[in-house]
Amino acid sequence: MKEAILLTYMGAPSNVDEIKPFLFRLFSDRDLINFGVPSFLQKPLAYVISTFRTPKVKPQYEAIGGGSPLVKYSLEQASLLEKETGLKVFTGMLYSEPLLEKVAKEIESNGIERLYVLTLYPQYSKATAGACIRDVKKLLEGKTELRIVNSWCRNESYIKWIQEMLKKALDKSEPEDTAVLFSAHSLPEYFVKELQDAYVEEVRDTVNLVMNAFPEYRWFISYQSKVGPIKWLEPSTEETIKKLKEKxxxxxxxxxxxxxxEHIETLYELDVEYRELAEKIGLEFERVKLDHKSPLLINALKSEVEKLRLTEEK
Structure with missing residues (x-):
């Protein structure tokens, strides 16, 4: 049987010309962001928002080199996973190139009979991993056998990956003076309150497992990167930083x-905006850099595929 792996993600604009198309696709996805308007108005509203938002975020992308490295780094992860597993690894994005709809056609033309699907979102949410899985099924169900990983937020290698990077920062810190802040990408609040989304619980599970290795430190969870005219998860990273100083x-x-x-939310929102905020109020700020090519992270992805294969053998 001809097998392969698909890594899928929402994507990001790799250059400034991709910003508006990316935002338009993003805001057009009613399953991700429901503005509370009739469905036929979703795309017109997405066009208006992306048109006005593009000039606002363009300087941010220019400040980090002219585009997000997310797609480049995802392709590097795919290449490393391919070497580790010996299976062909495809990479498809929902809202930017390489678009999933094009990659799905490539998967078909390669005659793949069984496809292991992993999103690059360890914690499951209907808005992120769920959207990726939704589109994979829409494009490929019935054309190849799909084996899907919904969540890998408790994967042992993934937890060790976080612990390894975090330890380097904490080795230079005093427990009594230092707060560990886990900043997660935010979601519209209705996902949790109305749709019973698992995201908040899975983020907390990940953090609990990570901090078992650092019992002397106090830790907090916050949410960043809210966009659009709807209510998002709280507490925000901005407000949490202020409260940590007050504490x-x-x-x-x-x-x-x-x-x-790394991408715009880490390289600009955290490294520039929130760093400036912390320094302004007199709080020392250190952001843990993400090693996207770490053997631990690649092994986390590999082990999730292996779990599916073992399940099939049984």
Whole structure:
């Protein structure tokens, strides 16, 4: 049987010309962001929002080199996973190149009979991993046998990956003065309250497992990157940083918990905006850099595929 792996993600604009098309696709997805308007108005509203938002975010992408490295880093992860597993690894994005719809046709033309599907979102949410899985099924169900990993937030190698990077920062910190802040990408609040989304619980599970290795440190969870005119998860990273200063902490070590590689939310939102905020209020700020090519992270992906294969053998 001809087998392969598909890594899928929402994607990101790799250059400034891709910003508006990316935002338009993103805001057009009613399953991701429901603006509360009739469905036929979703795309017109997405066009208006992307048109006005593009000039606002363009300077941010220019400040980090002219585009997000997310797609480049995802392709590097795919290449490393291919070497580790010996299976062909495809990479498809929902809202940017390489678009999943094009990659699905490539998978078909390669005659893949069984496809192991992994999203690059360790914690499951209907808005992120769920959207990726939804589109994979829409494009490939019935054309190849799909074996899908919904969540890998408790994967042992993934937890060790976080612990390894976090330890380097905490080795330079005093427990009594330092707060560990896990900043997760936010979601519209209705996903949790109305749709019983698992995301908040899975983020907390990940953090609990990670911090078992650092019992002397106090830790907190916050949410960043809200967009659009709807209510998002709280507490926000911005407000949490301010409160940590009020609580008497001298330093905050920030780990972007829902991400597996650097992109605009880490390189600009955390490294520029929130760093400036922390320094302005007199709080030492250290953001843990993400090693997207770490053998531990690649092994986490590999082990999830192996679990599926073992299940099939049984």
């Amino acid at each position: 008497g902490f001298k330093k905050v070590v920030v780990f972007p918990v829902s991400f597996v590689s």
